[in-house]
Amino acid sequence: MELTDNTERPVWGVKAIAEVIGLGEKATYYLVAEGKLPVKRVGKRHCAFPSALRAALRADGGEAA
Template identity: 40%
Template sequence: MAQTDQKMELIWGAEEIAKIIGRTPRVTFHLLTTGALPAKKVGNRWVAERSKLLAFFMEQV
């Protein structure tokens, strides 16, 4: 089993995810529903791991 030093920080809700990635809630919701962002739907809310969101955008550069 691999040991990780990073604490997993979850971002809950499309609006909070939008704040992290610097997009409007509408654009973010579109990215979420099309699977363009590394996030999952849990119940009726979207959830994403902060480090995965940041890594995703660093790869896009």
């Protein structure tokens, strides 16, 4: 996960990540478990940068799910 904008803040938790990518929590948990999203685990929580999530979906042609 690369930080491209020093002012960008990560989103925390699968629910927030799901909102950024426009999927449900269940589908997002699946994509995280499969390693298909640029998500890091910090303690018991997941975090990701919104721009990295959007870039991953664009690179995958929007077919990550």
